Amino acid sequence: MASRPSGAIPSLFLLSAIWPLHFLPYSFSTATNEHYLRPIILDQSQCPQDWSTAGDQCVQLQFVPTRREQVDEKCESLGAQLADVADGEGEANREMLQDLSDLLEESLEAGVNELIWMVGAGMLWPEWDETGERVRFGSLGEGQREHGDETRKVLALQQKRLRGDGPKSRFEVIIVQPPAVHPFICQLLPLWRRLLLYEQSMLPKGAPRLEEQPRSSYFFDPNSPDTNSSFLSLPCSASGSPSPTVRWFRNGGEEIDLHSQSARFIVSGGALLVPVPFLSPVSPSSFHCTVSNSFGTLRGHSTTVRPAFIEPFQELRLDAYPLMTHGRRAGGTKLECNAPTHYPKM
Secondary structure (H helix, E strand, O other): OOOOOOOOOOOEEEEOOOOOOOOOOEEEOHHHOOOOOOOEEEEOOOOOOOOEEEOOEEEEEEEEEEEHHHHHHHHHOOOEEEOEOEOOOOOEOHHHHHHHHHHHHHHHHOOOOOOEEEEEOOOEEEEEOOOOOOEEEEEOOHHHHHOHHHHOOEEEEEEEEOOOOOOOEEEEEEEEOOOOEEEEEEEEOHHHHHHHHHHHHOOOOOOOEEEEOOOOEEEEOOOOOOHHHOEEEEOOEEEOOOOOEEEEEEOOOEEOOOOOOOOOOEEEOOEEEEEHHHOOOOOOEEEEEEEEEOOEEEEOOOEEEEEOEEOOOOOOOOOOOEEEEOOEEEEEEOOOOOOOOEEOOO
16 A cells, blocks of 8 residues: 655644534444534544545445446445546556555455456546557547547456566556446545544544454355355454444344344354355345444444355367468467356456
8 A cells, every 4th residue: 555655744634613423334322422612633644444545545445346327326425436547647647556456456365356447537538549558548528528428438447467576466457348337446535535534533432443344245155065064254343442242134134143042143253153054055145244332333344145156167178270370380279268157257
C-alpha cells in the first residue's frame, strides 16, 4: 500500500457540530445518546473503516459480478463513484494502479478467483493507443457526451502474468467488450470520506470493532470422501469494552441456533464451524456475523459458500497434427488441453 511520505503534513478537517450517526453499519443503544459539543480534528489522509488506500483515494472492492449499467448506482449508494484510474495527462495513474494491484493480489491469495475488475476514468474517454497494447485517455467528444451511455466503453483491470523474480502477476488497464458483467471497485467521494471519518471519531471508545471477518466466498467439494466429517471455518473476531458477543446469521436474516439439542453448527472463538454435509450440494448459502456490547451492534459483511466441482477428463483425445507454415512443417505440434467442465474457473 502507498503510504504518506515522511514529514508530509496531513490534511486536517475541523468540525464543531454533531452529525447523526447513520452512515456506519452500527446500531446504537442509549449509552451513546449523550453527545457533547466539542471540536474534532480529522486526518483526511486516512480512510474510513472498511475502505482501503489506493494512491490518495479510498477504495472498496465490490465482489458481486454486476452489469456495467448498474455499477454507477451501486457505487453511488455507498457515497462513491467507480474508481478513477486515469491521471490528468492522458495516462493511467501508476500509483493508483500499483495499490489496486496489491489489493487485488491479496483477494486472489484469499481465494477470490476474479481476474477482471471494472474501473472508470472520470470524464475522460479511454482508447487503445496505436500499438493496441496500452490504454490512453482523452477528452470526451461532443457526440460521445450526447450518447455517453450508449457508446461508453467499459474499462477494467485484468490480471497479467509476469516472468522473472518479481511479482507473479500484476493488473493492467484494458477495454472490455459489452455486455460486461464483472466485479468492480468503488472510490469514496471527498465529502462522504469526511463524513465517515467524522462519524467514526464520534464512536465511543468501547464500541465493538470487527478485527477479522470471513472472505467474500468459500468453496467446498460435495463429492469429496472427506465431506461427511469435515467442517468449514468462517472467522469472526472483534474488540471492544465490554467484550462483544458474536452472533451468526444465515441466508440474510435467519439467526443460527447454537443451543438446541439438534444444533448442527458450532462457534469456537467467534468462528462459525459449518458442517459441510448439511450444505446444499447444488446452491450457495450465505452467512454473516454481528458483534454486540452495551454500546451497540456492528454487522459484518456477508460471505457466500458455494459447491465446487470438476468433471473427469475425456477418455479420448482428438488426433494431433504437425503445425504447417506455407505448406511446410513448422517443427511443432499443437496439443489442446480440453479441460473438463469445472467451477470455479481456474
